[in-house]
Amino acid sequence: EPEVTQTPSHQVTQMGQEVILRCVPISNHLYFYWYRQILGQKVEFLVSFYNNEISEKSEIFDDQFSVERPDGSNFTLKIRSTKLEDSAMYFCASSEPGRGNGYTFGSGTRLTVV
Amino acid sequence: SQKIEQNSEALNIQEGKTATLTCNYTNYSPAYLQWYRQDPGRGPVFLLLIRENEKEKRKERLKVTFDTTLKQSLFHITASQPADSATYLCAVPNAGNNRKLIWGLGTSLAVNP
Numbered sequence: 001e002p003e004v005t006q007t008p009s010h011q012v013t014q015m016g017q018e019v020i021l022r023c024v025p026i027s028n029h030l031y032f033y034w035y036r037q038i039l040g041q042k043v044e045f046l047v048s049f050y051n052n053e054i055s056e057k058s059e060i061f062d063d064q065f066s067v068e069r070p071d072g073s074n075f076t077l078k079i080r081s082t083k084l085e086d087s088a089m090y091f092c093a094s095s096e097p098g099r100g101n102g103y104t105f106g107s108g109t110r111l112t113v114v
Numbered sequence: 115s116q117k118i119e120q121n122s123e124a125l126n127i128q129e130g131k132t133a134t135l136t137c138n139y140t141n142y143s144p145a146y147l148q149w150y151r152q153d154p155g156r157g158p159v160f161l162l163l164i165r166e167n168e169k170e171k172r173k174e175r176l177k178v179t180f181d182t183t184l185k186q187s188l189f190h191i192t193a194s195q196p197a198d199s200a201t202y203l204c205a206v207p208n209a210g211n212n213r214k215l216i217w218g219l220g221t222s223l224a225v226n227p
Contacts, residue, residue, distance in 0.1 A: 004157075031213060043158065043203065043217040056214050091157045102148060102160030103215070110155075 002026040006092050006106035013082055013113055021077045021109045023092030032075045033093040033103065034067065036060075043091070049075065082113045116141040118218035120204055126224045133191040135221045137204030143182045144206035149189050152201045152220060161202075162189075194225045 005024040013019050025032050034046040047057045047067055054067065066078045075094075079086055089110050093103040117140040127133050137147065146165045150158035164171045164180045164187065171178045177190040191198050201220040208214040 033213070035215075042219050043205075043215075045208075045214045045216070048213045050213075058214070089155075093157075102150075102163055103158075104160065105150075105157030108155075108157050 002104070004092055004094055004104050004106035006090075006109050008109060009107065010110045011112070013111070015084060015113055016081055018078065018080045019082060019111060021079070021090050021092075021111070023075045023077070023106055024073050025075055025092065025094035026104055027073070028096070029094035029104070030097050031055075031095045032069070033095075034077045035091045035093060035105075036088045037091065037108075038088040046077070046090075079111075082111075084113050087111055087113045116144070116206065116209065116216050118204055118206060118216055120202075120218035121221045122219060124222040124224060126226060127194055129194060129196060129225055129227050131194055133194050133198070133223055133225070135189040135202050135223065137187040137189065137218055139185050139206055142209050143185070144209075146207065147178075147180055147187045148205045148215070149176075149178055149187075150203040150205065152203055158203055191223075194223075196225045196227050199224050 007022045032049040035043050037043045045058050047061045048055045064080050068076050089108040091105050091108045093105045095101045095103045119138045143166055146163055148163045149161045152158045162173055162178045164178045175192045179188045201222045203220040204218040205215040208216055
């Protein structure tokens with residue numbers, strides 16, 4: 001069964017540093033997403049991406065964050081100047097065209113900012 | 115704004131019984147509602163989607179209902195097994211943008227052998 005692959009599985013970074021989280025979505029999916037989940041809290045939407053541009057972003061997704069699809073397969077989330085409160089699981093997801101299709105999530109990257 | 119509420123108390127049931135989990139939404143009726151399973155340290159896994167014009171959806175041992183009058187969805191697992199033990203999340207699209215999902219906190223299910 002096709003999978004969404006995320007790397008690394010765990011990243012520890014110093015406060016103020018930049019991190020790049022990487023994802024390989026399912027190849028025939030057209031919509032890509034980043035969500036995050038702080039320990040013990042709800043899954044939160046960050047951003048959706050379609051046709052090589054951001055289609056929607058949440059209020060969390062400020063200038064500190066950016067996304068890129070540098071080639072035909074990778075989808076990255078960059079977090080600049082990390083803060084302690086950025087520590088969370090970051091999930092990449094993708095979905096097929098057509099509203100109402102379920103999302104396929106990756107296993108996540110656990111980001112720990114120290 | 116839309117809020118999703120799920121039972122925060124863990125549900126413990128005996129193997130073979132039916133587990134029933136509840137998801138309530140507070141505001142507008144969503145175009146559809148999704149159920150996911152999440153294991154510790156893993157990403158959500160899509161299980162079922164039910165649209166607002168559907169009353170019930172089934173997939174193997176899973177059944178989902180959608181009651182727009184009660185603003186509620188029920189998720190049933192029949193003939194439960196210890197392997198069904200996980201957290202079950204409910205999610206609905208945000209109004210005006212069906213691509214952004216709003217999530218409940220999830221209900222933890224433990225199926226005891």
